[in-house]
Amino acid sequence: MKQFAIAAALWAGLAAVSPPPAVNDALITGDTLPPKLSAFNLLINARTPSFGVRPYALNTALFSDYAEKYRAIYVPQGQKASWRDDGVLEFPVGSVLIKSFGYPDDLRKPEENVRMLETRLLIRRASGWVALPYVWDADGKDATLARAGKRIDVNWTHLDGKPRTISYAVPNVNQCKGCHDLGGTLTPLGPKARNLNDGVRLQSWVKDGFLDQMPANAPAVPRFDDAKAPLEERARAYLDVNCGHCHNKAGPANTSGLWLDWNQPRDVNFGFGKRPTAAGRGSGDREFAIAAGHPESSYLVYRMESLDPGIAMPEIGRNMVHTEAVSMLSDWIRTRK
Amino acid sequence: MKHRPYTLAAAFWLLTPFAFAPVFAGTIDVAAGPNAQERLQAALIDAKPGDTVQIGAGRFDLTDGLSLDVDKVTVRGAGPGATILSFKGQKGAGEGLLITSDDVVVRGLAVEDSKGDGIKSKGANRIVYHDLRVEWTGGPKTTNGAYGLYPVESSDILIDKVTVKGASDAGIYVGQSKNIIVRNSVAMYNVAGIEIENSYGADVYSNIAMHNTGGILVFDLPNLPQMGGHNVRIFSNRVTKNDTPNFAPKGNIVASVPVGTGVMVMANRDVAVFGNALEDNSSANVMLVSYVSKFDDKNYNPMPRRVTVRDNMHGKSGFAVAYGGSPEANAMLSAGQFAVLWDGLDSTPPTLRVTDKVPTLSMGFPRQGAGPDEAKPAPADLSGTAAMPEPPMVVLPAAMEAAIQ
Structure with missing residues (x-):
């Protein structure tokens, strides 16, 4: 009898669960x-x-x-x-x-x-x-x-x-x-x-x-923090996802001439030797987006390290510095020629 | 039932006048007060084409950038002294107000102390800016935002009766655009007062550019989607006393503008500078130069070509040249009080024509990108260059002019 009651209760309980909406x-x-x-x-x-x-x-x-x-x-x-x-x-x-x-x-x-x-x-x-x-x-x-x-x-x-x-x-x-x-x-x-x-x-x-x-x-593409993956691919994966949606030829940041999406060849427009266009304070007195070998002279790094809305990149949705990514990208720039 | 034809007729009569209007224009009022950010942003999102977002008098303390992405909207305040959008407490976004839609009119308000640019419009065709003030209220500082008014990648731009003060790059900056009028405006205490960059077809007239580092600049830069700036007319402006030391962050092109520059034309073609009042610009009233840096872009032309400078009124200038070289070299150049400074580079045959009866200096650079130590300065005369047709007048769609009548 008791067993039946439990079974009945279970049954009733099950029946009470409606199918997922x-x-x-x-x-x-x-x-x-x-x-x-x-x-x-x-x-x-x-x-x-x-x-x-x-x-x-x-x-x-x-x-x-x-x-x-x-x-x-x-x-x-x-x-x-x-x-x-x-x-x-x-x-x-x-x-x-x-x-x-x-x-x-x-x-x-x-x-x-x-x-x-x-x-x-x-x-x-x-x-x-x-x-x-x-x-x-x-x-x-x-x-x-x-x-x-x-x-x-x-x-x-x-x-x-x-x-x-x-x-x-x-x-x-x-x-x-x-x-x-x-x-x-x-x-x-x-x-x-x-x-x-x-x-x-x-x-x-x-x-x-x-x-x-x-x-x-x-x-x-690799995880940007996968130390076993090639640094070049980790850097490009990170730049593509975090910058390339605006910084591409058809995106909201196209007029900067700095294009960081996955398919951009490594040229001036990818940042190497790219002078600021309308960066204002974002240039941080640095001449190039990416100065090969010199993260400390690259304004791409400067803008990632800032929380000032007039300097910081991305412009929207960042109130913290992504220190792990800054470190990875700095290593990448330091080892580029 | 007898009423029915009458009712129908009345309804038809009532509807007829509107049948010709594309939309019902409405007004969304936004008053000053608490929670300004969300209320004002919601109005800019909810506006329908044809609507006016009417911003009341008072101070609006904003915490983030504002943006408008609806076509045919008028954003109107109670006047640039009355409706103040303050971005002093801004925590995010690269500009105060961003506009990304067509046929927008912005008028009668002030934008103060934005962390980045003041008002930016991108891909916003037929935009009208009228009766505005954009200002960094602490005076010229490196920590001010870059551009006051910043239309970019747009066709048909009207900037009328706008005042910009304190921009750490350019007060009024038009970039990579087409068919532009900048007039009746005032640019003071900026690095560059008014700058037309990588643009096609611009009339810049009846403006006052004072106390900037450089008054009015016409530039073209490499490695950008739109290059080959041309057809720019700078006329009937008052460009005087541009004496604010350059406070632009290094790396930016305007950081290379010498203090005391009046009108500077760099790497553009078909430019006419005429009928301006030019005075008290300590480096030169007019500079004609090629792009200063090395570049890697085979589609870019770094030279100024087909530039006419005529019929300007010149006051004192060139008395404290700050053009790259050593203090001794600058002092020597200053003794000549040259009104026009040219880097010495032109095409063959020459295309730079200066008929103003003022002393002109050639820096005598041997090639584009040469350093100051390679200069061989000497007086020059560019009045003998053959006259050439000047750029056509810029004509904007009639509706743009009508919007501010």
């Missing part, structure tokens, strides 16, 4: 800007994607003030992403790229006590990609659209065990375009084949029918 495809492909993130049903919570939404990571990521980032992709059921040798994979209308940002109490324990700040959606509609920044409510249950951006004070214990406090910046929708712009069109930046390719991930995507195909010798 389906992602709201109509909202994704519609033309509204939903005020609440929950309306999409893309996430169970900030760190956990819904059923059918696929988490992923990148080899070398954009530096975001040491925030922990949780990425996921949704592609409508029955459809696939398409392979692209160069640039970002092609996602069908109805797809969503999801990126959530948060800080753990202690960066040395990144999984514990994470305070979520914001979730950014890039939605592929018939009219093109749309960027929507959502800021998590104080109770952490839902997130609210913040098209005008927001500043949030954040503190945590850093990798060195010391406390850090910053004024974290949630971008406004124009600033989204400030980076995600290619020749006037909003474009995703992260999920490029070479930056997704870690030897396992894309293979499993193809196997699962999430990606249509991939070539046998698919390109790959």
Whole structure:
């Protein structure tokens, strides 16, 4: 009898669990800007994607003030992403790229006590990609659209065990375009084949029918902090991801003539012997973006080391110095001829 | 039911006048007060084409850059002395206000103390700047932002009645653009007052450039998407007493501009400088020079070509030359009080023509990029160069002029 009661209770409990709510495809492909993130049903919570939404990571990521980032992709059921040798994979209308940002109490324990700040959606509609920044409510249950951006004070214990406090910046929708712009069109930046390719991930995507195909010798970039990888590739991977989205021939920083994307040949426009154009204080009295052999004379390094908005690069979303990257790029410049 | 035809007719009558207007123009009011950043930025995002974002009088303390990415929006304040956007507490973004959409009008406001550039517009065609002030309020300092007003990579630019003070690079800087008018404006205490760089077709007139390091510059630089600056007319400006020591961070091209420069033309073609009042510029009232540095760009021409300097009124100048060389060399040059300073390089046959009746100095450099020790200064006469057609007048779309009538 007792056993039966337990079984019955279990059964009842199971029955009470409704099937996971389906992602709201109509909202994704519609033309509204939903005020609440929950309306999409893309996430169970900030760190956990819904059923059918696929988490992923990148080899070398954009530096975001040491925030922990949780990425996921949704592609409508029955459809696939398409392979692209160069640039970002092609996602069908109805797809969503999801990126959530948060800080753990202690960066040395990144999984514990994470305070979520914001979730950014890039939605592929018939009219093109749309960027929507959502800021998590104080109770952490839902997130609210913040098209005008927001500043949030954040503190945590850093990798060195010391406390850090910053004024974290949630971008406004124009600033989204400030980076995600290619020749006037909003474009995703992260999920490029070479930056997704870690030897396992894309293979499993193809196997699962999430990606249509991939070539046998698919390109790959290393992690910028992988000491075993060639320094040249680590540097180029970092510059591509952190600078190249603006600093390319069609990007928001094209008029600087400093182009740091993956495909830029190593010439003046890649920074070697490149004088400042409109850098102003960003030149730091240094003559060249990259002075081969001399990181201390390269204004690229100077701008990465600054937190002054009139000097700092990238212009948006950086309130901390990425010391590990500065160190790697300085080593790279020091050993170039 | 009898009313129906009447109602329909009335509705038609009401709608008709609007049927010819492309959009319903609305006004979004933003008043000074707390939370200015989010309220003003939200208005700039929510504005629809045709709308005016009306910014009230008062001081707006902003914490980040502002941006506008909607076409056909007017951003209007209560006047450059009344509506003040202060970026003193700015924590992020490379400029105060960034505009990336077409057919925008910005008027009647001030931008103060931005950490980087004051107002930047990129890829923003047919933009109108009118009745503005951009200022770094602590006077000329190396820590000031680079450009006051900074339209770049745009076609059809009108800058009218703008005052810029304190920029550590150029007060009004137009880069890599086409079809430009800069007029009725005042540039003071900047490194460069007004600079037209890598641009095609510019009329710069009826401006005052005083107390800058250099008054008005026409430059072209290598390794950029748009090069080959040409068709620039500098006329009816007052370019006097440009006496602020150069405070630009080194490495930038304007850091090489000698204090006391009036009008400087570098590496451009088809430029006319005429009818200006030029006085008290201690290095020279007019400089004609080639690009100063070494460069690696086979598509770049470092020479000034087809430049006409005529009918300008010259006061005292060239009395304290600060042009590269040693103090002794500068003192010797200063004794000549040359109004026009030329680096000595021209094409064959010559294309630089100066008919102003003032002393002209050639620095006698043997080639582009030569160092000061290679100079062989001597008086020169460029009045014999054959006259050449001058650049055409810049004409902007009528709607741009109408927007500020």
